[in-house]
Amino acid sequence: MKKTFKIYAVIFIIVMLILALLEVNKKETINWRKNFNINEKSPFGLFVFNNEAKDLFKNNLKKTEQTPYDYYSQGKKGIHNILVIEKDLDKESWKKILDQVSNGSDAMILVSRVPKDISDSIGYHSSDISFEEENVLKLTDKEYQNDFIKLDKFPSGRGFSYIKPKVEVLGKTVERNNSDQANFIKTSFGKGTIYVHCEPLFLTNYYLLKSGSLKYTQDVFSYLKDRETVWFVENDTKVSRFFMRFVLSNPALKYAWWVFLGGLVLFIFFNAKRKQRIIPVLEPLRNTSVDFVKSIGNLYLQEGNFHDMMAKKAQYFLNKIRMDLLIDTQNLDAEFVKKLHLKTGKPTEMIDEAIALVRKGQDPYASVMKEDLVRMNKLLDEILK
Incomplete structure (x- = not known):
C-alpha cells in the first residue's frame, strides 16, 4: 500500500469520525415550511388532518390527485362538495370548479391566495391585513362563538379587504391592537354555495394536535352538506420508486451518503493526477x-x-x-x-x-x-x- 494512500485514508477516517460526533450531538431541526402536504409530519403538514378526514366527512370523502380541469373534463359529475386546501390551480381549473358550483355543488376553498379574476367573480378581494405574530380565529355564528383557535406560529395575516353585498361573513381574525377582520365568508354562486377561508394554517399538524383546536375545524366543515366530498390534493404524494429513496429520506443517511461521495471524488482527483515515470539512471560511457x-x-x-x-x-x-x-x-x-x-x-x-x-x-x-x-x-x- 502506497504511503500517500495511507495518508488519505487516515484523513478520511478522521473527517468521518468528526462528522459522526457532530451528527450525534446535533439537535434535530424542525421544518417550519408551510408545505400543506398530506404525507408530511412536519408542523405545517396535513398528516393529522388527512388521517382524521374520513371521520370528519363520515367516510364520504374522495381524494384525487388530478387537477379539477382534468377531473371534470372526463365526464359529467353529480352534485357534491368540493374541497381545496392551499393548492396552486390554473385558471381553467378554477373555472371548472365555478361551473360545478353553478350547477348545484358546494365548494370549500381554504387558500391564502386566489387569482384576482376568480375572487372578483366570487365577490371579494383579499390582502395582507395583519403583521401580528399572534392571531385568534373565531366564528361569527352564535352557535359557534365560543369556539376559536389561536395562531401563535407564523400566521399568514390574510383577510378580506373588500366584500361585495350579499356575501356573508362566517369568521374573523381577532387581534389586540387591530379591529376585527373577516377571514371566512359564504356566498351563493348559481345553484350552489362557495365558502372561502383565507387562513388554512389551522388545518396543519401543529394546530390540530393542540387541545380545543379540533372543535374549530369541525365547526368550519359543518357548513358543508352531508354528501360526497371530492378533495383535490397535491399530485406529488406518490411514493418514489428511486432505489435510493430510503437513504435520501433519512437526514443522517443522506448526509453520510453525500460525504462518502465527496470523499470518493477527492480520492479519485488526487490519485488520477499524471505521475512522472521513473527515469532510469544511465551510467556514462567509460573512457x-x-x-x-x-x-x-x-x-x-x-x-x-x-x-x-x-x-x-x-x-x-x-x-x-x-x-x-x-x-x-x-x-x-x-x-x-x-x-x-x-x-x-x-x-x-x-x-x-x-x-x-x-x-x-x-x-x-x-x-x-x-x-x-x-x-x-x-x-x-x-x-x-
Missing part, C-alpha cells in the same frame, strides 16, 4: 583510452623499462611544444630555452633541467633510473601547465 594508457604504464613499470618511458614522454613533450607554442624543437639549445621561457614564463633553471632529462631520454645509451623518470615527468607537466 577506455585512459584505462588503456594506465594499463600500458603499469606494464612498463612492471618491466622496469624506464628509458623507453622517458623517450616517449620526451617525444610527447616536444610535439606539444611544436603544436601549442609553435616553437621549433630541432635544436634544444639556448635559443630554444629562451623562447620556451618567454612563452611559458617558467624559470630558465627549470627549463634547463628538463631539457637535460629530455636529452637523456633520447640517448639510447644513457643509463636511466626510476628517479630520473619521476623527476622528468614532474618538470614537463609543470612547464606545460
Whole structure:
C-alpha cells in the first residue's frame, strides 16, 4: 500500500469520525415550511388532518390527485362538495370548479391566495391585513362563538379587504391592537354555495394536535352538506420508486451518503493526477583510452623499462611544444630555452633541467633510473601547465 494512500485514508477516517460526533450531538431541526402536504409530519403538514378526514366527512370523502380541469373534463359529475386546501390551480381549473358550483355543488376553498379574476367573480378581494405574530380565529355564528383557535406560529395575516353585498361573513381574525377582520365568508354562486377561508394554517399538524383546536375545524366543515366530498390534493404524494429513496429520506443517511461521495471524488482527483515515470539512471560511457594508457604504464613499470618511458614522454613533450607554442624543437639549445621561457614564463633553471632529462631520454645509451623518470615527468607537466 502506497504511503500517500495511507495518508488519505487516515484523513478520511478522521473527517468521518468528526462528522459522526457532530451528527450525534446535533439537535434535530424542525421544518417550519408551510408545505400543506398530506404525507408530511412536519408542523405545517396535513398528516393529522388527512388521517382524521374520513371521520370528519363520515367516510364520504374522495381524494384525487388530478387537477379539477382534468377531473371534470372526463365526464359529467353529480352534485357534491368540493374541497381545496392551499393548492396552486390554473385558471381553467378554477373555472371548472365555478361551473360545478353553478350547477348545484358546494365548494370549500381554504387558500391564502386566489387569482384576482376568480375572487372578483366570487365577490371579494383579499390582502395582507395583519403583521401580528399572534392571531385568534373565531366564528361569527352564535352557535359557534365560543369556539376559536389561536395562531401563535407564523400566521399568514390574510383577510378580506373588500366584500361585495350579499356575501356573508362566517369568521374573523381577532387581534389586540387591530379591529376585527373577516377571514371566512359564504356566498351563493348559481345553484350552489362557495365558502372561502383565507387562513388554512389551522388545518396543519401543529394546530390540530393542540387541545380545543379540533372543535374549530369541525365547526368550519359543518357548513358543508352531508354528501360526497371530492378533495383535490397535491399530485406529488406518490411514493418514489428511486432505489435510493430510503437513504435520501433519512437526514443522517443522506448526509453520510453525500460525504462518502465527496470523499470518493477527492480520492479519485488526487490519485488520477499524471505521475512522472521513473527515469532510469544511465551510467556514462567509460573512457577506455585512459584505462588503456594506465594499463600500458603499469606494464612498463612492471618491466622496469624506464628509458623507453622517458623517450616517449620526451617525444610527447616536444610535439606539444611544436603544436601549442609553435616553437621549433630541432635544436634544444639556448635559443630554444629562451623562447620556451618567454612563452611559458617558467624559470630558465627549470627549463634547463628538463631539457637535460629530455636529452637523456633520447640517448639510447644513457643509463636511466626510476628517479630520473619521476623527476622528468614532474618538470614537463609543470612547464606545460
